[in-house]
Amino acid sequence: MSELTIWTLDWVPEGPRGFVRDLRLRWACEEAGLRYAVRTVAFEDRETNHLAQQPFGQVPFLKDEGIEIFESGACLLHLARKNDRLLPRDPAGAAATVQWTIAALNSIEMVTVPWWFLKVTGGENDDLTGWMGKRLDQLERVLGEREWLAAGRFTVADLLMADVLRVAKVRAFGHRPATEAYVRRVTERPAFKKARADQIGHFAAADRKRAGEGSN
């Protein structure tokens, strides 16, 4: 039987648990009713031990029969095309969904990830923070007018946008009530909760395995 396989790391420290991007793929599979297996590459030497599968040394990547795909955004579009639960079939709805999926990656995450990177490395920059604030204000205006980004219903664009906002922890950044409510609405979905719990469980099991190995 053919099966989707999501690849992630075998272990990560506490901090990123619940945020590693295989969560996006687990979540999409849960929403779309797709069965999947999870396999791993080693956390140690993770930047170089799987370059043949992911040339930037990152996770996740996806295998679907003969097809291998990296980039969480590309994996999501691939999964979303399997049925209409995440991507409407009508051309206008599909185009709007792809548009907002790309907007999450290239208009929002393009500023939130560098903002987060500079914050973590101690190089916070007021101009970049201002740029991010402007983008988030523009998104707040959109989310103040409607419940979902595309096609009048939950799509893969909402899955990705909510995750981008959640990962960057920008919910805590400024007063943007429509964005707050949106992230809450999307992350209250059972499929998100299951995907998050499964990822946390995966890494917790790795802790127990490590502890067991240590006691031998």
Place this chain on the structure above:
Amino acid sequence: MSELTIWTLDWVPEGPRGFVRDLRLRWACEEAGLRYAVRTVAFEDRETNHLAQQPFGQVPFLKDEGIEIFESGACLLHLARKNDRLLPRDPAGAAATVQWTIAALNSIEMVTVPWWFLKVTGGENDDLTGWMGKRLDQLERVLGEREWLAAGRFTVADLLMADVLRVAKVRAFGHRPATEAYVRRVTERPAFKKARADQIGHFAAADRKRAGEGSN
């Protein structure tokens, strides 16, 4: 007769000419043999005068019969699906092409655009420069092994990746001969040269119109 319409600005200063992202859409249409018209929104008040069409106040956006799409990456995927010149029809080739299109947006441009932003605003940051260097080294390794990113031939992924590298002017950043040769190979295509010349001509015509209005 139905017609594709690419929307851009009515005028920009000299600096960005040849780099405004409507070029990506013109180029894709030229490669795919698609007829298109160009329409404009005003440069003045550009951040707020077309929010109904582009909520981040940017160009380009695309109209194709009843469908409107913003985000250059999403517009490119839409155009690429019209025939097989930019996007292979076989599932593995299509998946690899979408994957590398997303990689251009979310693994490369996510670092090159903020790097450029910090450079322009006088906030250059060594950690971010190091991050970009790492990503470009990883891409250099890929481009050292093959001529095109996906499916063994030129696709929309090459169009976008070469434009990302060209816009960020990262060709001048470090010694990466395979990347240099790749950008040269892609931008030597007649469709790129026509798209670039047409964009520059569009803005030059706007100069002449402005000058004419000024002399009245």
